[in-house]
Amino acid sequence: MPSQDYEQDTSTRFGPLRIKARGRAVMSNPTTNRGTAFTIEERKALGLIGLVPSQVTNLENQVRRVYEQYTRTSTRLGKYLHLSGVRDRNEVLFYRLLTSNLEEMLPIVYTPTIGEAIERFSHEFSRPRGVFLSIDHPESMADAFRNFGLGPDEVDLVVVTDSEGILGIGDQGIGGIQIAVGKLSVYTAAAGIHPRRAIPVVLDVGTDNLGLLSSEMYLGERHARVRGEKYDEFLDLFVHTVREMFPNAMLHWEDFGTTNAHRMLTKYRDEICTFNDDIQGTAAVVLAAILAAVDVTGLVLDDHKVCVFGAGSAGVGIANLVRDAMLRTGASETEEEAYSRFYAIGINGLYVDDQPELLPFQRPYARRRAEVEHWAVADPNHITLEDVIRNAKPTILIGTSTRGGAFSRHIVEEMASYCARPIIFPLSNPTSRAEATPADLLTWTDGRALVATGSPFGPVDYDGIRYQIAQANNALIFPGLGLGVATCRAERVTEGMIAAAAEALASMVNAYRQGAPLLPTMSDLRMVSATVAVAVAKQAEREGLAREPLTDPIQQIYNRMWQPVYPPVEAI
Known part of the structure; x- marks a missing residue:
């Protein structure tokens, strides 16, 4: 990086730090400063004698x-x-x-x-x-x-x-x-x-x-x-x-904002290398958790019905990526068949095609009015989450509404009455806005619910089993995606690359053990990111979008991963 104070090649983890500055200017720059860790020789060369305590640590x-x-x-x-x-x-x-x-x-x-x-x-x-x-x-x-x-x-x-x-x-x-x-x-x-x-x-x-x-x-x-x-x-x-x-x-x-997020992504995604974390990152980590949970249920993804409660930018982004996964791996042959597996709910209830307030990105998920006319509901113009659970019987319930406690005991018990392993993801942040707590979900379903949350929750002890709660944190996806894109210098970020990231993440867990989380933990984040990066870079190359050849993907990813250690110092 060109600077009046220092020079360093930041494209590799091995680049030495060549420092031009002297004295207090070295200490005032967070890139060049290492405080008491400067050796005696470095202190002499950089004019630091007397500016730090005597002991080298x-x-x-x-x-x-x-x-x-x-x-x-x-x-x-x-x-x-x-x-x-x-x-x-x-x-x-x-x-x-x-x-x-x-x-x-x-x-x-x-x-x-x-x-x-x-x-x-x-x-x-x-x-x-x-x-x-x-x-x-x-x-x-x-x-x-x-x-x-x-x-x-x-x-x-x-x-x-x-x-x-x-x-x-x-x-x-x-x-x-x-x-x-x-x-x-x-x-x-x-x-x-x-x-x-x-x-x-x-x-x-x-x-x-x-x-x-x-x-x-x-x-x-x-x-x-x-x-x-x-x-x-x-x-x-x-x-x-x-x-x-x-x-x-x-x-x-x-x-x-919801309207601009989808509009900007749609406008620029084919023009520049661009990524929306709220839409695509959230969708990828949730898809990974869904894939892990679906394996446990014994049903294929295409056999599930998905209810998205709070179908704004994040919710529709999740639905889009799950829909694409159904089209890619399931029995659905057309987009219409895939869309039919989803029930999207917003502030005015279930999305229905005669609602003029629906935004363009939401409208594909609107149900036809004729489909729901026979449903037993209190208000046909505002079909609630409880109405959808009772009439449509979804097996996957995703919350992106920021409405704390929206997944009530009655709703969850109703879902558990017809579904052996309900998949329930209260994803809203912060904790106070989560649609339900993992402890309640496990209690109300007799330990059968497969749970991932947006906020971090501690383990839940229920009926002699400790359940580790997966956090569907975008940090499991976007760092590795960025690393993969940077390593291969991808021209674009495609849905195929997002799906590859999700599938790589899902492959890292074994959710069959009772109480096991549906996603890796935050403590494994460096390994997770590297795994996701390799998958993303390989997919970019398969799609012809990698400007940097992948001769040895694992080594190339490793070489790009900067480590927080003091590099060699050269006074210039």
């Missing part, structure tokens, strides 16, 4: 020290801010701490704590990290990227949000930069994407959050969210600027 002792500090912090937000401070001082130390405690710290640097950090962004602001692009100053966009200091061949990922649909908390304005930063932390910790080969971006298009607009502390543009033609022009300028300046980068869309 190693990275392991530094990790112990900052972990002790971390454990003394009592609140989740406090822990997040402590880790952010470590990253701002010493990048290698931060990632070594994170990767050594990934299962414990992932909920702090990512969901669910990242939601609180986003809400508090303007109040807790310290060191800016990322690129802030204002719709009021589109002419500054290229300059903003140039100021970030990366060249065309030095960027693998650009993670961007416009902050309209942040997690379950909605429009958060400029604070959404934190979700992009959090995603990139996971890309690095889980898949070894070099931290200097990724750019977090927030598109500041205003906000409709009146609490933010009325706060004197708010750091974003102070006007309502811009929509329509001006918004589209700004997005188009952004996409074309990224494509021109960073031609090898995958553009990762994050937490856009």
Whole structure:
């Protein structure tokens, strides 16, 4: 990476760090700083004598020290801010701490704590990290990227949000930069994407959050969210600027509003290498859990009926990928037959074809009014989840509604009455918004439910068996996908590559043992990411989209996985 302070080849895990800076400038840069781990020789060469304590320590002792500090912090937000401070001082130390405690710290640097950090962004602001692009100053966009200091061949990922649909908390304005930063932390910790080969971006298009607009502390543009033609022009300028300046980068869309998320993905997916984690990442990890669960039921995927409760961007994305899997592997011969296996429910109840409010991406899942006219329901114009369970008898129930407790005891017991092994995934985040808890689901089904959740839940003891609860966390998919794309320099991200990622993830579990989880645990994330990356890169090559030949995929993936260790230092 070109810099006035240092040089390093970030395309390989073995690149030495060649430092131009001297003295305090070395210590103030998180890339070059290693604090007390500088050797005496390095201190002399870099002008650090007297600027650090006399004792030379190693990275392991530094990790112990900052972990002790971390454990003394009592609140989740406090822990997040402590880790952010470590990253701002010493990048290698931060990632070594994170990767050594990934299962414990992932909920702090990512969901669910990242939601609180986003809400508090303007109040807790310290060191800016990322690129802030204002719709009021589109002419500054290229300059903003140039100021970030990366060249065309030095960027693998650009993670961007416009902050309209942040997690379950909605429009958060400029604070959404934190979700992009959090995603990139996971890309690095889980898949070894070099931290200097990724750019977090927030598109500041205003906000409709009146609490933010009325706060004197708010750091974003102070006007309502811009929509329509001006918004589209700004997005188009952004996409074309990224494509021109960073031609090898995958553009990762994050937490856009429902309408824009699908619209942007549809518009650009055949034009650039792009991926929407809320739609495709969620779908892939849920498909993997479904494939593992379906194996346990003894039925083929095509024999199942799927109810999606909360069929917005994420819900329809899941349905689309499961539908494609049915078409690829099942008995369904036509798309119409595959669509007939799904029941999509939104705010106005079951999607029915005479509902004018349905968006284009939702309409294929609408049932014909004639199909449901004979159903016994209280209100034909608002067919509820309970109505669908009682009349359609789905065997897979997916919750992406953010309605906490929506999967009631009555609904779950009804499902368990006709289904030997109901597959029930309450996926909404944070925990308070989960449609049901795993403990309740197992109790209400006598331990028969096959469960995956969106938020992390601890194991459940029921009838003498300890059930490990799978977390359908996108972190099981998107880091490996990004690594695979970067390694082979894929031209596009296709549905075939997404499906390959899901199938690779599903292949890593054995869910037949009673109580076993449907997905790998977060503690196996580096291995999971590498496995997914190999599958994605191979699929890209099969589809003719790999610009870098795969001569030895496993070794090539391994060589690209950056390790948080201090590289050799050369004073120049």
